[in-house]
Amino acid sequence: MTSSSRTVSPNGGARVELRALGVRYPNAAAAAVHDVDLTIEAGEFAVLLGPSGCGKSTLLRTLNRLVEPTSGTVLIDGGDVRERDATELRRGIGYVIQAVGLFPHYTVAENVSIVPQLLGWDRARIDRRVDELLALIRLDPAEYRDRKPRQLSGGEAQRVGVARALAAEPRVLLMDEPFAAVDAIVRASLQDEIARVHRELKTTVVFVTHDVDEALRLADRVVVMNAGHVVQTGPPGEILERPADDFVRHLVGVDAETRRLATERPLIER
Ligand SMILES: Nc1ncnc2c1ncn2[C@@H]1O[C@H](COP(=O)(O)OP(=O)(O)OP(=O)(O)O)[C@@H](O)[C@H]1O
Numbered sequence: 001m002t003s004s005s006r007t008v009s010p011n012g013g014a015r016v017e018l019r020a021l022g023v024r025y026p027n028a029a030a031a032a033v034h035d036v037d038l039t040i041e042a043g044e045f046a047v048l049l050g051p052s053g054c055g056k057s058t059l060l061r062t063l064n065r066l067v068e069p070t071s072g073t074v075l076i077d078g079g080d081v082r083e084r085d086a087t088e089l090r091r092g093i094g095y096v097i098q099a100v101g102l103f104p105h106y107t108v109a110e111n112v113s114i115v116p117q118l119l120g121w122d123r124a125r126i127d128r129r130v131d132e133l134l135a136l137i138r139l140d141p142a143e144y145r146d147r148k149p150r151q152l153s154g155g156e157a158q159r160v161g162v163a164r165a166l167a168a169e170p171r172v173l174l175m176d177e178p179f180a181a182v183d184a185i186v187r188a189s190l191q192d193e194i195a196r197v198h199r200e201l202k203t204t205v206v207f208v209t210h211d212v213d214e215a216l217r218l219a220d221r222v223v224v225m226n227a228g229h230v231v232q233t234g235p236p237g238e239i240l241e242r243p244a245d246d247f248v249r250h251l252v253g254v255d256a257e258t259r260r261l262a263t264e265r266p267l268i269e270r
């Protein structure tokens with residue numbers, strides 16, 4: 001397998017800014033996202049971390065307009081996402097979720113080509129792109145391009161989901177608990193994979209998890225959320241060494257020293 005990945009995305013990443021962002025669902029007692037100001041730099045790997053229901057997915061989904069904010073603004077490279085056509089916006093933003101959602105009757109290659117096809121790329125360019133992406137996620141194109149999703153392991157299907165999200169060279173990649181459904185060993189290898197892909201592509205990644213170790217391991221910057229608020233943002237070392245309050249201290253502090261070591265070597269099941 002050749003590594004052609006350096007040519008995979010010439011685009012780099014986009015800067016993402018949230019300004020006084022609020023989301024309140026109809027009839028909800030409290031806001032799901034409350035007055036969030038956050039800048040994610042171009043090419044940064046940001047991880048939203050926090051307990052179930054704290055608003056991580058809601059915040060993430062405002063970026064590709066699957067959720068419309070009730071107040072505030074989302075800017076991508078300085079442009080308000082509300083001024084973009086939602087469908088066109090989404091084609092330029094990769095999105096990976098826990099339930100991979102590959103089309104069962106499509107082959108791996110067809111699943112990966114969905115967005116390039118919608119964008120009207122020619123056949124040769126699409127074929128090249130599919131092979132390039134399968135190589136990037138370390139699935140041999142000759143062996144995998146014509147398989148159906150049912151002929152893949154859970155981890156392989158999840159990697160195809162990542163390839164599909166990257167197909168049209170998005171400058172922002174959104175990942176919502178993408179590895180939550182696989183076992184710890186596979187999850188560790190998928191984490192290595194996405195860390196390497198990010199190093200090579202420099203795409204801006206916004207990754208959601210409630211797994212502290214996963215967040216500390218992958219993030220350039222951790223964004224800790226609680227009850228709709230962003231309570232702290234910073235590099236993993238800073239979150240561990242200087243938690244902003246008791247909530248963060250409890251979240252990461254069970255065994256901060258062990259975690260610090262764990263972020264420096266491959267994660268194995270503990
Ligand atoms: N479509 C919706 N309509 C109404 N309320 C919603 C909707 N989606 C989410 N909520 C509520 O908004 C809050 C935040 O939900 P969200 O899905 O963003 O949390 P989360 O941090 O992603 O949680 P999890 O880790 O469980 O996925 C929760 O109280 C949830 O019940």
Ligand SMILES: [Mg+2]
Pocket residue numbers: 056057058176
């Ligand atoms: Mg969620």
